[in-house]
Amino acid sequence: MARFFMAGTNILGGMAIMRGRDAEHVHVLRMRPGEDMIICDGQGTDYKCRLVRADKEQVEAEVIEVVPCPAEPSVKVTVLCGLPKGDKTEYIIQKCVEAGASEILFFNAKRCVAKPDMPEKKLERWQRISEEAAKQSGRGIIPHVGWAGEYADALNVAVHTDLALFMYETGEREKLDEVLNAHKDIQTAAIVTGPEGGFAEFEADLARMVGLHVCSMGERILRCETAPVVALTATMYATGNLS
Amino acid sequence: MARFFMAGTNILGGMAIMRGRDAEHVHVLRMRPGEDMIICDGQGTDYKCRLVRADKEQVEAEVIEVVPCPAEPSVKVTVLCGLPKGDKTEYIIQKCVEAGASEILFFNAKRCVAKPDMPEKKLERWQRISEEAAKQSGRGIIPHVGWAGEYADALNVAVHTDLALFMYETGEREKLDEVLNAHKDIQTAAIVTGPEGGFAEFEADLARMVGLHVCSMGERILRCETAPVVALTATMYATGNLS
Numbered sequence: 001m002a003r004f005f006m007a008g009t010n011i012l013g014g015m016a017i018m019r020g021r022d023a024e025h026v027h028v029l030r031m032r033p034g035e036d037m038i039i040c041d042g043q044g045t046d047y048k049c050r051l052v053r054a055d056k057e058q059v060e061a062e063v064i065e066v067v068p069c070p071a072e073p074s075v076k077v078t079v080l081c082g083l084p085k086g087d088k089t090e091y092i093i094q095k096c097v098e099a100g101a102s103e104i105l106f107f108n109a110k111r112c113v114a115k116p117d118m119p120e121k122k123l124e125r126w127q128r129i130s131e132e133a134a135k136q137s138g139r140g141i142i143p144h145v146g147w148a149g150e151y152a153d154a155l156n157v158a159v160h161t162d163l164a165l166f167m168y169e170t171g172e173r174e175k176l177d178e179v180l181n182a183h184k185d186i187q188t189a190a191i192v193t194g195p196e197g198g199f200a201e202f203e204a205d206l207a208r209m210v211g212l213h214v215c216s217m218g219e220r221i222l223r224c225e226t227a228p229v230v231a232l233t234a235t236m237y238a239t240g241n242l243s
Numbered sequence: 244m245a246r247f248f249m250a251g252t253n254i255l256g257g258m259a260i261m262r263g264r265d266a267e268h269v270h271v272l273r274m275r276p277g278e279d280m281i282i283c284d285g286q287g288t289d290y291k292c293r294l295v296r297a298d299k300e301q302v303e304a305e306v307i308e309v310v311p312c313p314a315e316p317s318v319k320v321t322v323l324c325g326l327p328k329g330d331k332t333e334y335i336i337q338k339c340v341e342a343g344a345s346e347i348l349f350f351n352a353k354r355c356v357a358k359p360d361m362p363e364k365k366l367e368r369w370q371r372i373s374e375e376a377a378k379q380s381g382r383g384i385i386p387h388v389g390w391a392g393e394y395a396d397a398l399n400v401a402v403h404t405d406l407a408l409f410m411y412e413t414g415e416r417e418k419l420d421e422v423l424n425a426h427k428d429i430q431t432a433a434i435v436t437g438p439e440g441g442f443a444e445f446e447a448d449l450a451r452m453v454g455l456h457v458c459s460m461g462e463r464i465l466r467c468e469t470a471p472v473v474a475l476t477a478t479m480y481a482t483g484n485l486s
Contacts, residue, residue: 071462098469100461137463175486218343218485219314220380226341233476234485242461242477243418 002029002037003135005142006047009039011063016049018059026051026059037061044072044140069140073241076102076188078161079228080154082109082195083116088225090129095229097133097143100236104130104145107154111197118147151203158190159210165235166192166212167227168204173216176231180238189235193227245272245280246378248385249290252282254306259292261302270299280304287315287383312383316484319345319431321404322471323397325352325438326359331468333372336388338472340376343479346387347373350397354440361390394446401433402453408478409435409455410470411447416459419474423481432478436470 004025009018016039018026031037031051039047039061046069049061079096083089083106096104104126108116126145134142148154158164163186165179183189192212194203208214215231222230236242247268252261259282261269274280274294282290282304289312292304322339326332326349339347351359369388377385391397401407406426408419426432435455437446451457458474465473479485 071464073461095469095472098463098465099473100463137465139463177480177483177486216486218316218479220341220343220382221314222341222380226338229338229472230342230476230485233473234480236461237420237477237480240420242473243420243459 002026002031003138004037004039005131005135006039006041011047014063015052016047016061016063018061019057023054023059024056026054027056036064040069040140042140042142044069046140069138071138072140073100073236073239075186075235075239075241077232077235078103078105078157078188078190079232080105080107080148080158080190080192081228082107082193082199082224083112083114084195084224085114089126091225092228093126093129093145094133096232097130097139098137099229099232100241101143101232102141103143105148105154105157106146107148107151109151109195110200110203112195113197114195116147123147151206154192155207155210155212158192158212161188161190162186163189164192164212165190165231166204166207166214167194167217167231168214169198169216169221171201171204171214173214176215176217176234177238179213179215180235184239186239191228191231191235193231194224196224245269245274246381247280247282248374248378249282249284254290257306258295259290259304259306261304262300266297266302267299269294269297269302279307283312283383285383285385287312289383312381314381315383316343316479316482318429318478318482318484320475320478321346321348321400321431321433322475323348323350323391323401323433323435324471325350325436325442325467326355326357327438327467328357332369334468335471336369336372337376339475340373340382340386341380342472342475343484344386344475345384346389348389348391348397348400350391350394352394352438353443353446355438356440357438359390366390394449397435398450398453398455401435401455404431404433405429406432407435407455408433408474409447409450409457410437410460410474411457412441412459412464414444414447414457416457419458419460419477420481422456422458423478427482429482434471434474434478436474437467439467
């Protein structure tokens, strides 16, 4: 079923009035009166609506049912990634939104090669990728995508969640499944992954000191754009959000 | 540590002799005598070697230790995907090799838009992507990538594994985690996913009839290139191969 976020919509007396880009989109889809669509408020609530009238400028639809969006996971996961080069950021955003992330933030780490210059345009582009992926996968929110800042800023975000996971390739680590199985009832979590060159040792030490769980995901070395998706999928699976 | 597959290598009397493309690669990496490297036989065994002599044509290294490759999962998973369009095949290959697949096969399904013409060149290219990803992620095998044929051929591959999973978005389905939890001791598995347009209903019916587990992965709709990676990660996690 066609799915829209409510940015350009007002709900008034049981009717949804849609204008702007979304109204154009309904027009392009050649939707006819009587057809159903879902308008999501972007905060986890779906309005199931039946189209009454549509032209290029304005769409009117009757609200049939209001339900919590079934695609939203029970745990809010913030994915924090050391800024990678090129289009890997876009890949991470798209796949993590599909896999259920609530927020995706990038940060500058010791071994980042990409320049941490964040022009407004880039942030807007990231947010647009999130919106597209959220629509496509049926999410109830548009996950926020942003710039966390330096490594310490990222740690600061992570420590304020119920379970902060730090993915690391060497040294003393906990097993990801043991950590997740011991924290089944979390409401929030953070997943911290490194840039192309991985984390510096002092970064892993700092993470451990402030209470993050430094975890291994087995002996296979995952690319910097693969690790967040795999860790997020494991978290969703372990908390019952993948079935 | 630098990692090579044994294609161009002979092991003779405790010495590894490498020629061809891999010897050139050692030369390019400017490796010096005394440095360690791993030469993998591509069948799960790693030869830890110390470089004795290297030029562009030939590399000689002393075998120090022979061990099972620690990155190989305990379960051999064949990933079977309805052929998608464009570079999505390459994405699926790269990510599934990283995530631990043993074999990746594509097939023709009712709603495939991509043409199932398989020139030798394309298959070679796919296999090369698998080799690169296997090296990079430290795998002990180079997963075979190939063309399964029509949908019935793919089903035939799947039914000959210990646990055949069919990922489907609607209708009556089992929960992926319940199925996986009931099959912790499997040695082989298959994961079957659809092309862009998903599976036709009769394809899901057929899968069910021949004994595949038709599974949901929750309410989020995953892209055709995301679903195999997520399902494979869940399988690795559930069988203790992600920690």
